[in-house]
Amino acid sequence: MSVVALIGLGGNLGDVRSRLGAAIDALDGTPGIRVVARSRFYRTPPWGNLDQPDFINAAIAVETSLDAHGLLDALLATERSFGRVRDGERWGPRTLDLDLLAYGDTVIHDERLVVPHPRIPERAFVLLPLADIAPGAMLAGQGKVADLLAGVDSAECIPLA
Structure with missing residues (x-):
């Protein structure tokens, strides 16, 4: 049995775009995980601690035969x-x-x-990439990705070519 899981990716140190791409490839090569959709990359302002470089964020959808904790272990x-x-x-x-x-x-x-993830509804840097790959996804207790995105200010999140 496989499950579709949604994963957010980000970073702000070093060559982030290359690292995110390599991490996506590594996950796709992990037994029990197959990447089925990939968002664009977005340059986004830092969250929380504002005294740091901008982030690059993305999202992927994977089909996985791993249970949720096994998938978490693979991500870590x-x-x-x-x-x-x-x-x-x-x-x-x-x-x-x-x-x-x-x-x-x-x-x-x-x-x-x-x-x-409990803070998805307040985070444009998560919702924009998710909307690229799963705008109709219903997040239990939160709502549909596209509707959640409409409720946040995403003006400072810039899609990268």
Whole structure:
């Protein structure tokens, strides 16, 4: 059995576009994961800590035979393989960030994972790339991606060629 999961990608240190592309390829080569859709890249302002470089963000949809926690483990392993060190700083600069945004229509809330990601409705840098690949996706308890995007200011998020 496979599930379609939505994953957000981002980073703001180093050659982010190349790293995001390589991370997408690495995930596509991971057993039990197949990338089925990929958004454009967006240059977006930092969130939280504003004293850092702009981010580049994207989203992918994957078909996966992994359970949600197994997929999370694969995302974290991919981050580590690209030099990401999770030092506990929230919203700080990073080489690579992979967030499991949604896992089918499953709702999970445990000590390791919350899906759908609880802050999707307030984040244009997540919603714009998601709207590229899944505008009609219904996020449990949140609504449809396209409707959520209409409710945020995305003017500072610039699609990259």
